[in-house]
Amino acid sequence: MSGPPLLARWLLRALLPRHEISDALEGDLFQGYARRATRSLRRARWWYWRQVLVQPYPSLRRVVREVRARETTVAARRGRGGGHMGGIAMDLKVAARSLPRRPAFAAVAVTTLALSIGAATLLFSVVNGVLLSPLPYERPDELVTVYRTLDEWREGDNELLRAAWDVQTLPLEQIEAWRAVPGPIKGVSGYTYQMLPLQAGSGPPETVEVIMVDRETFAVLGVQPALGRLPDLDEVRTSAPVAVLRHETWTRRFGGAADVVGRSFGLGEATYTVIGVMPVGFFFPTEDGGDLWVPAREDVRDWPSFYGLARLAPGATIEEATTFLDAVSRRAGAADPTRAGLGARAVRHLDNVVGRVKGGIHLLFGSALLVVLVACVNLGNLFLARTAGRREELAVRTSLGAGTGSLAMAVLAEVVLVGSVGGLLGIALAAGALGPFVEALGAAVRGLPRQGAVRLDTPVMIFSLGATLATTLVAALVPALGAARHAPASALANVRRSGTENATRRGQQVLLSVQGALTVVLMAAAMLLGRSFLEILHVDVGMDVHRIAVLELHADRDRFENRAALTRDKEAVRSRLHRLPGVSSWCRPSPSPRGRITSPPWACP
Amino acid sequence: MERQRLTDLEQLLLLAVLQAGDDAHAGAVQTVLDERGERKASLGSLYVTLTRLEERGLVRSIKGEPTAERGGKAKRLYEVTREGLVALHHSRRVLDRMWEGVADATAEA
Numbered sequence: 001m002s003g004p005p006l007l008a009r010w011l012l013r014a015l016l017p018r019h020e021i022s023d024a025l026e027g028d029l030f031q032g033y034a035r036r037a038t039r040s041l042r043r044a045r046w047w048y049w050r051q052v053l054v055q056p057y058p059s060l061r062r063v064v065r066e067v068r069a070r071e072t073t074v075a076a077r078r079g080r081g082g083g084h085m086g087g088i089a090m091d092l093k094v095a096a097r098s099l100p101r102r103p104a105f106a107a108v109a110v111t112t113l114a115l116s117i118g119a120a121t122l123l124f125s126v127v128n129g130v131l132l133s134p135l136p137y138e139r140p141d142e143l144v145t146v147y148r149t150l151d152e153w154r155e156g157d158n159e160l161l162r163a164a165w166d167v168q169t170l171p172l173e174q175i176e177a178w179r180a181v182p183g184p185i186k187g188v189s190g191y192t193y194q195m196l197p198l199q200a201g202s203g204p205p206e207t208v209e210v211i212m213v214d215r216e217t218f219a220v221l222g223v224q225p226a227l228g229r230l231p232d233l234d235e236v237r238t239s240a241p242v243a244v245l246r247h248e249t250w251t252r253r254f255g256g257a258a259d260v261v262g263r264s265f266g267l268g269e270a271t272y273t274v275i276g277v278m279p280v281g282f283f284f285p286t287e288d289g290g291d292l293w294v295p296a297r298e299d300v301r302d303w304p305s306f307y308g309l310a311r312l313a314p315g316a317t318i319e320e321a322t323t324f325l326d327a328v329s330r331r332a333g334a335a336d337p338t339r340a341g342l343g344a345r346a347v348r349h350l351d352n353v354v355g356r357v358k359g360g361i362h363l364l365f366g367s368a369l370l371v372v373l374v375a376c377v378n379l380g381n382l383f384l385a386r387t388a389g390r391r392e393e394l395a396v397r398t399s400l401g402a403g404t405g406s407l408a409m410a411v412l413a414e415v416v417l418v419g420s421v422g423g424l425l426g427i428a429l430a431a432g433a434l435g436p437f438v439e440a441l442g443a444a445v446r447g448l449p450r451q452g453a454v455r456l457d458t459p460v461m462i463f464s465l466g467a468t469l470a471t472t473l474v475a476a477l478v479p480a481l482g483a484a485r486h487a488p489a490s491a492l493a494n495v496r497r498s499g500t501e502n503a504t505r506r507g508q509q510v511l512l513s514v515q516g517a518l519t520v521v522l523m524a525a526a527m528l529l530g531r532s533f534l535e536i537l538h539v540d541v542g543m544d545v546h547r548i549a550v551l552e553l554h555a556d557r558d559r560f561e562n563r564a565a566l567t568r569d570k571e572a573v574r575s576r577l578h579r580l581p582g583v584s585s586w587c588r589p590s591p592s593p594r595g596r597i598t599s600p601p602w603a604c605p
Numbered sequence: 606m607e608r609q610r611l612t613d614l615e616q617l618l619l620l621a622v623l624q625a626g627d628d629a630h631a632g633a634v635q636t637v638l639d640e641r642g643e644r645k646a647s648l649g650s651l652y653v654t655l656t657r658l659e660e661r662g663l664v665r666s667i668k669g670e671p672t673a674e675r676g677g678k679a680k681r682l683y684e685v686t687r688e689g690l691v692a693l694h695h696s697r698r699v700l701d702r703m704w705e706g707v708a709d710a711t712a713e714a
Binding site for chain 1: 631632635649653672675676677678679
């Protein structure tokens with residue numbers, strides 16, 4: 001036997017509220033149809049359709065609402081014997097059942113929260129990764145970067161030189177001079193870097209950032225390799241061709257091989273041997289974070305191109321360190337006129353790492369907070385409207401003896417449910433979008449430091465969950481208080497006449513105004529943020545970079561039997577470049593002009 | 606205990622529940638109401654009234670087992686409570702009192 005007409009059954013289900021009573025009614029109709037169908041199928045169908053059309057749906061819905069409210073209140077009262085938990089659990093259960101019946105509201109509320117929490121989580125993960133998470137060194141707060149200062153540049157007329165007077169690099173002999181005098185620093189060292197072609201195995205050559213270290217560089221940082229060892233004093237002194245790989249270099253160029261220690265590879269024009277691999281996350285505050293570390297080459301030791309790196313003695317401040325280092329430099333200047341006007345300045349190492357983007361990162365943090373704030377207001381507004389829609393049910397609850405607390409709980413339960421689902425969804429969204437987001441940010445803000453540290457770790461999770469909790473609680477506050485203030489008699493009397501009470505409407509108006517104001521603030525902040533990033537993008541690099549193209553040559557050493565052949569080839573490139581119609585002049589600086597200018601201008605041959 | 610007043614439909618409904626006996630679900634109640642009470646009512650309105658009566662403690666209901674002949678839906682079985690019986694008897698006494706002396710004068714033609 002076939003059942004009742006499908007369309008009629010579907011219509012019946014669509015019109016009936018979801019409840020046991022409706023199920024029973026549907027069953028009664030099914031049974032009535034089955035009985036009639038044994039006599040005449042046509043009549044049975046006709047009867048079923050008529051039944052579907054004559055049911056008093058509005059009254060049924062009202063009754064079901066009242067029954068639900070009563071069940072909740074009774075259960076909440078029963079639950080109160082063993083504490084509030086039973087009541088809260090029941091409120092949550094009711095919320096879980098009632099929210100899907102308002103799919104549009106539930107979807108808007110959950111989406112609002114998910115998007116806000118997702119966006120705030122993304123923004124905060126950048127703030128946390130770049131600014132807040134500790135640097136991958138021992139006691140990173142004690143680390144300072146030391147620059148040389150040039151009085152001559154500060155006092156000169158050249159604006160570009162004046163701007164860079166206190167961020168100058170220095171030669172290793174200066175570091176030796178500091179090391180010789182006891183003071184408020186525990187250790188001082190230096191490093192410089194160079195872009196060199198690396199050739200490992202049969203892979204193509206690749207230009208990598210080679211950090212050249214002095215003795216004590218790793219000791220000052222307080223780090224140990226994950227694999228192998230660090231260069232010893234003799235190796236540094238003799239500039240031995242040994243290298244420590246960054247974790248990423250090890251996996252990218254050496255396939256993460258466990259037996260990498262002892263392997264040889266080409267670097268520039270020399271052959272180096274791997275002696276160690278640094279742990280995951282270890283990097284240097286350079287453009288690319290360093291691809292590998294080698295002892296400073298003999299020929300670069302005298303270059304004034306080293307960054308000073310020092311560890312403060314316990315209890316010493318940055319000011320004390322600056323005073324000390326500056327005094328030592330100036331004492332040498334007093335004895336030797338060629339060194340007159342040279343001073344020193346120490347800055348917190350983290351500031352050196354994130355210095356340029358710090359303002360932007362702070363703005364990013366402000367934006368994250370604003371997004372959360374706007375989410376609070378949006379969600380609060382949504383729930384205020386929702387509570388106005390639930391007045392009838394709340395009035396029934398009140399008339400059945402529900403106290404102000406349990407009314408507020410009934411409202412709170414829905415908010416908590418939306419909060420949990422929306423918050424988790426937001427975190428999931430952030431997790432999915434993190435990779436592309438960091439990539440896009442890295443592309444927009446050249447040299448955004450510590451991109452690898454941007455991830456959804458514990459502090460970010462704490463922020464996201466905290467933001468969700470705060471949003472939920474703030475959003476629940478106004479409607480829950482409103483619900484608790486309901487006067488039962490007047491509420492029931494007014495329910496069908498006025499959908500929204502004056503107080504609720506006032507509350508909504510206030511929230512709408514706040515929402516509008518916050519949106520303006522958020523948009524202004526977002527524009528400022530964008531503007532600030534643009535400023536970083538277009539920062540004055542001290543030369544006219546328009547119409548300059550950089551050509552990096554990666555020489556495959558196997559193709560050139562000796563240095564002379566390579567030089568010949570370079571000459572060939574040079575003469576061909578001269579003949580290109582668009583090229584007016586060219587030069588071959590080394591390293592290539594990227595990053596901040598700290599050295600005197602390059603000379604073009 | 607305060608006696609509860611019953612409307613005409615409520616009285617008929619309580620009586621129909623009593624008549625339907627052990628299988629007093631809305632469908633059976635509707636049949637009794639139709640055949641003996643000369644009252645046609647939709648199942649929906651029966652559920653509305655029965656639910657109101659239940660709120661007032663005059664009937665109670667339990668959920669039966671879902672069966673295939675009902676399309677997998679459970680029955681809701683109703684039973685008149687003691688308060689329901691008291692209210693029914695009271696309504697009947699009121700009606701009886703009202704009829705006393707009137708019956709002869711208005712004997713059915």
